[in-house]
Amino acid sequence: MAKKVASTGNEAVANAMRIANPDVCGAYPITPATEIMQRFTSFVSNGKAKTEMVLAESEHSAMSACIGAAAAGGRVATATASQGLALMWEMLFIASGLRLPIVMGVANRALAAPLNIHGDHSDGMGARDCGWIHLYSENAQEAFDNMLMAFRIAEHMDIRLPVMVGLDGFITSHSIETMEYLDDETAAKFVGEYKAMKPLLDIKNPVSYGPLILTDMYMEYRKAHDEVMKKVPGVVLEIAAEYEKLTGRKYGLFETYRLEDAEIAVVVMSSAAGTTKDVVDAYRDKGVKVGLLKPRLFRPCPYEQLGAALKHCKAVAVMDRADCFGGSYGPLFQDIASALYTQPTKPVMINKIYGLGGRDYMPDQAEKTIDELIQIAKDGKVKSVKEYIGVRE
Amino acid sequence: MATPLTLKELSKQEEKFTPGHRLCAGCGAPIVAKMVLLATDYPVIAANATGCLEVSTCISDYTAWKIPWMHSAFENAAATISGVETMYRSLKKQGKITDEIKFIAFGGDGGTYDIGFQSLSGAMERGHDMIYICYDNGAYMNTGIQRSSATPFGADTTTCPVGTCNPGKLQKRKDLTKIIASHGVPYVAQCSPSHWGDFMKKVRKCHEIKGPKFLNVIAPCNRGWRTQTDDAIKMAKLAVETCYWPLFEIENGVTKITQRPREKKPLVDFLKPQGRFKHMFAPENEWMLKAAQEAVDEYWARLEKEEACFAPAAAEAPKAE
The missing domain is CATH 3.40.50.920 (Rossmann fold)
Structure with a gap:
């Protein structure tokens, strides 16, 4: 049964991650997303998630580790904001170009300079064209729901693209609101098991990730990415309909x-x-x-x-x-x-x-x-x- | 049983790094990759930093790698392989994988000493079970011989070109091997493809040690060094014999010189055949040759002292047997 609780947006995102139970998370702290990973690592430390953490030395490496982990063949999630997302920028394109279904919570925050830790959408907009799927959330409830659905969208066999879920820094990330958590069992069943696609760890069937592709085929790869993007709205609606049946909460595009x-x-x-x-x-x-x-x-x-x-x-x-x-x-x-x-x-x-x-x-x-x-x-x-x-x- | 490290046995091994790649004739990098994989008797997955080795070995739809291989960007081979290795640990713990798999990252000196330095340091500190292999050719060769922090003192590169006011690179190399050793990782070593037995033994040793390992391997580049196309191994050998590139290891903090040159040759033997040092032989640049020799002598003397610190313990070891 769904229970009504008081929760911050960050807590909601952390709980969605706990339910999705990623195999690996790469992470680096940044305000106002830090709390997501603090809460999540606390779940890990207490056996509430099976996740192996890569506590990297920068967001660039955190995303790089997520990319390596996702290519290796398992569920991967992370969280960041602002300068962290900006530092990841190069790797965002590589995550999407390699078609890796990474899910990332983004506590949207302003970009420096001048330095400002508070909420706005400059970070997400700066990553607008990086080939990721972007979902934005009005409140903690939507952040939770979007995060759960994000795993389904990202890992959908017709999609296989990374998804970032935005929630407003501080306004949503840190405010305590009333929201409903889906019970863990139902939610976990909804998210489902991760299905690997051409994993690096399949040593009997070696694959190469990230080859050099020049003038002969680069454009075809870009077109393929665009074609996949066209399928996303349909999948988003399909998953939202399934989610509505469980929760009564209706989501559209x-x-x-x-x-x-x-x-x-x-x-x-x-x-x-x-x-x-x-x-x-x-x-x-x-x-x-x-x-x-x-x-x-x-x-x-x-x-x-x-x-x-x-x-x-x-x-x-x-x-x-x-x-x-x-x-x-x-x-x-x-x-x-x-x-x-x-x-x-x-x-x-x-x-x-x-x-x-x-x-x-x-x-x-x-x-x-x-x-x-x-x-x-x-x-x-x-x-x-x-x-x-x-x-x- | 591991394949014995003899030419006869190794020649029977299936090559995991195959010919047909597009590296320059006479390049040292593929020799390094080939030796590393020949010495690897385990299933292995490699990550490659952007660079010569990467752009030339996996051009879609072809690959020279008969192993799972991944390239993501220039500065993050260490972080990338750390993600792969972590997923492996996660899935193994969950019982979804049973194979014993080894993880290797390859990067050039630009991708390792410079832009990938932070990523490498982070991965070493986190303790991933991996080997990072730097093939050090002493400059950004892939982009056209630009200066890196691994470029030797005096070298002529395209971003510190020798001119009327500038005699080449004026700074000494970054001592990356020692810097990584300072992370307290269980094993670091310097290797050379000219001393393949020593090199492959070190790779083998790495595979039997749990945790992060770092091998710095000299990889002559005839384009950047301005040497003869077929001189890669000769140049690597001279680098060792002049003590420009000492072969040593630091295992659990204990320094050991693994190949001591029978006769320490003068550094000019290594510098002379290389066009990048040609200007150093002009009379007005004699000071450069002197400075370069002094730096090598100083480093070698220090290395011998470091080894001597542990010598009593090493000497006692056979008695205990």
Whole structure:
């Protein structure tokens, strides 16, 4: 039976890892993800997980060890954040290029400089195009659920790709929330046994991982990766449906909240979606037809489905908890704009950059954004497409 | 039973590192890889750092390796094999694997002394049951002979080129073998493919010792050293005979010189045939030859002293038998 408990996001991720019971974890501490591995190693030290740890001397080596371990042929998981994810960057592409189903919790945090340990999405966005599957979580519950499902997605025989599960640093990683754990037995059964695919440790059938591939075939490998990515949304939904039967909790490629009949909408990812939903409710009470869309599967990006879900709106605000420096719009805005461009009808779009480096996202920021959308829906006039909000002037 | 380390017996062994690879003619690296695998009587899995040996031996869909082999990046062969070895331990503990498998990482000096130094240090400290083999050709040969921290004093490389204001590399080599020994690992040694018996015995020894082992092997590169194509073994031998590359081991902290040259040759015998040291023979650079010789003499004297520290214990050993 599911039990309601108080848990931090990190604790939820650590528990999902304990249930998945990886054969090997490579790890290196970094705020705010440290607690995940602290809790997890405590499970290992007390016989609650069979995992062999590689407590590496850097995130680069932690991911390298995960890559070696996954190629060797067993279940592998890790966790990191921010500078750690940035240091892994080179290896992220190698993990996905070698098609290794590693699962990683990422307590999303700002990137230096200036040094900042608090939550934003700069780290995950920096690893946006590394060939991993990205799932983002609104709260501890979703972090737990996403982590469990991540093992299934990563290890799916049609996919075999690494998955990172984002949860907002400190806001979700360290806040205590009410959530439901699935009982261990049911959860472990759901995750299932790891099936090895061409393991290095099969000494009777030697394989080579990581060959040199030049102009003759490199592009074909890249295309193959893209083809696999296309299969991901279907698998994500299939596994979510199975999970829903066990838990009653429904997951899609993204969540829509009062969006079907909405004239205006806010697209917002992770923890800020919770705050925004409250504000949406308040405006709905006032008769404003506003809705919300919260991306969950960020990579591969389900462009068609996102476009179809938003195309009926008159105005859409995309909230980015990261910026793309270089004068461009925020990363999520770019995706939503791309998703809508191919639709027959397109809302007017604005982009708000909020909450960088852990700056609080308050209801009034959502209110001002919705007020602006109401005005745009009325007169179509956009003052500025991109704007930093909640920032000192 | 292990195959006896005789040419006759070894020649009957199936080669686990096969011809057909695309390393340069006369390269020392494949000789090192071949000898290591010939000395390995166990099932073995190798990780390879990016470098000459890696790019030339596994070009899809071909491989020279008849063993499970993995390359992931340049600086992380040690971390990569540590992951493979850890998975092995995990699955063995769970009873999912019963075979006795050995784990080896290969890296060049750039991937070992420099960019892979941290990863190697970490793996050695963590105590993985593995051998790390550095084939040291004294520069970034794969990218075109750039200076590394293993490049010998005085050498002409493409990033410290000899010119009117610069007489080549002005710094001495990093003493990586001793640095790894300082990690307190059970076994480190220097080897040379010219002394194949000594080399292969050391590989064998490694396989029987639990924990992290490190072998630093000189691997002449005729492109970078500017030597004759067929001189690899001759150059490796001169490196040993001049004491430029002493053959020694440090086993559980005990230093032992494993091959003492019958007659210590002058360093110039090693330097002279190499185009990279040509400028050192110009009259104005005489100081460089002197400095290089002094450094070798100093290192060798120190090594002999280190060995002597343990000599009484070594001398007592036969009596006890």
